[in-house]
Amino acid sequence: MRLDVVTIFPEYLDPLHVSLVGKARAGGLLDVRVHDLRQWARDRHNTVDDTPYGGGPGMVMKTGPWGDALDQVLADGYEQGAHGPALVVPTPSGRPFTQTLAVELSERPWLVFAPARYEGIDGRVTAEYATRMPVYEVSIGDYVLAGGEAAVLVITEAVARLLPGVLGNAESHRDDSFAPGAMADLLEGPVFTKPPEWRGRGVPEVLLSGHHGRIARWRRDEALARTAAHRPDLIERCDPAALDKKDRET
Numbered sequence: 001m002r003l004d005v006v007t008i009f010p011e012y013l014d015p016l017h018v019s020l021v022g023k024a025r026a027g028g029l030l031d032v033r034v035h036d037l038r039q040w041a042r043d044r045h046n047t048v049d050d051t052p053y054g055g056g057p058g059m060v061m062k063t064g065p066w067g068d069a070l071d072q073v074l075a076d077g078y079e080q081g082a083h084g085p086a087l088v089v090p091t092p093s094g095r096p097f098t099q100t101l102a103v104e105l106s107e108r109p110w111l112v113f114a115p116a117r118y119e120g121i122d123g124r125v126t127a128e129y130a131t132r133m134p135v136y137e138v139s140i141g142d143y144v145l146a147g148g149e150a151a152v153l154v155i156t157e158a159v160a161r162l163l164p165g166v167l168g169n170a171e172s173h174r175d176d177s178f179a180p181g182a183m184a185d186l187l188e189g190p191v192f193t194k195p196p197e198w199r200g201r202g203v204p205e206v207l208l209s210g211h212h213g214r215i216a217r218w219r220r221d222e223a224l225a226r227t228a229a230h231r232p233d234l235i236e237r238c239d240p241a242a243l244d245k246k247d248r249e250t
C-alpha cells in the first residue's frame, strides 16, 4: 500500500517511522511519503491560508497550493506505478472513523492524506478531486484538534495493522473491540498473564481451568459487563439475535 501525506508540519508525521507502521515500511508492505505543502506556496512568505469569504474567525487553506500539491503528488505516484488513489481528508466535520472504515481503507492500494490546519481547506478542493477519485472526509471523534495530522497517525495505524503480513498473528485482530464477528459490537474484557499472584491479587480461576467452553463464556460475560459500563449505546444498538439466552441473564 502506498500512502502520501501533504502537510505544513512534515515532522509531525515522524512517528510513522516507528513501531508497527515503521516495521511495515521497513518490510516493504507500506510505502509512505510525506510532503511539505509549503513547497507549493506561491509567494515569498510561503502563504497557504487566507481569510474566509463571508467573514468569521480563523483562516482557510487556499485552493492554489493544495491543487498544485495534490496534482504533483498524484502525477508522481502514477509515474512510480501507483494506482487507484483515494483522497482522505481528516476533518472534525467528516464521517466517523470506525473499524469498518479502517477495513475499507485497508483494501485500497493508495491513500493520499490532506490534513488541514486552521478552519479547513477551501471547499472547492474536495469537490474537484471527488470528480476523479473517492474522497473520504473523516473525523476521529467528537472533539476538536488543532489540525488533522494526529488523525493521520490514528487512521494510518488502524489501517496498517490490517494489512496482510503486518501483524505477526493473523488472528490478532479477530477479537478486537469493534471487529466484525462473534464478539461484534462488544468491548474486550480484561486480560491477564504471569505471575499467577501479584500484590495479593490472583487471576480469575476460570482462566486457569483449561475448560475452553467456560473460558469463552467468562470472556463473553466480561465483555458484556465492560460494554454496559463504558458504552451502553453499543448494547442499545445490539441486534437481540446476536445475544444468546445466557447473555440476557447477565
Ligand code: 6GU
Residues within 6 Å of the ligand: 089, 090, 091, 092, 138, 139, 140, 141, 142, 143, 144, 145, 146, 147, 148, 151
Ligand atoms: Cl480528523 N481533525 C481535527 N482538526 N479535529 C478533529 C478530527 C480531525 N477528528 C476529531 N476532531
